[in-house]
Amino acid sequence: MGMAPLSDFEISEALAGLPGWERRDAAITKEYRFAGFPDAIAFVVRLSYDAEAADHHPDIDVRYNRVRVTLSTHSAGGVTTKDVDLAGAADRAAGPQ
Numbered sequence: 001m002g003m004a005p006l007s008d009f010e011i012s013e014a015l016a017g018l019p020g021w022e023r024r025d026a027a028i029t030k031e032y033r034f035a036g037f038p039d040a041i042a043f044v045v046r047l048s049y050d051a052e053a054a055d056h057h058p059d060i061d062v063r064y065n066r067v068r069v070t071l072s073t074h075s076a077g078g079v080t081t082k083d084v085d086l087a088g089a090a091d092r093a094a095g096p097q
Contacts, residue, residue, distance in 0.1 A: 005078030014084040020097070021087050027059075027072035028079055028087060032094045034065045043067055043094050050089035056082045058090070 006014065011028070015021050021030045034040040040062055047069070051057050059070040069090050071083035 003073060003076050003080045003082060005073070005076045005080055006084070011079050014079075014087075018084070018087050018091065020091075023079070024070070026078040027070050028083055029068060029070040030087070030090070031066055031068045032090075032097060034067070034094075036065050040065050040067050046093040047090050050093060051086060054082060054086055054089070056086050058086060 005026075011023055015023065015028065018028075018030075021028050023029075032040075032043060034043060044060055044062060044067060047058070047060070056071075056073070059072075061068040061070075069087075071086055072078065073080040073082055
């Protein structure tokens with residue numbers, strides 16, 4: 001049995017505890033900014049370990065010093081606790097912004 005998507009209220013509550021994250025349709029997304037390209041790539045590498053451990057892989061868009069992370073549980077058709085948990089892991093991997 002798959003994981004159920006969160007309700008609109010549950011997503012709003014979760015995002016209240018995740019500064020900078022916003023809802024986009026059936027996903028949550030955030031853009032991180034770093035000092036330069038190497039720092040942006042280092043963040044992606046750190047996040048990749050958390051994503052692999054969770055068996056949950058985000059969409060990642062790197063533009064020089066900016067990295068946009070988008071999370072959605074495609075098999076559930078929306079945002080689940082897996083996405084919220086990985087969003088927190090991304091914030092930790094990014095460090096102070």
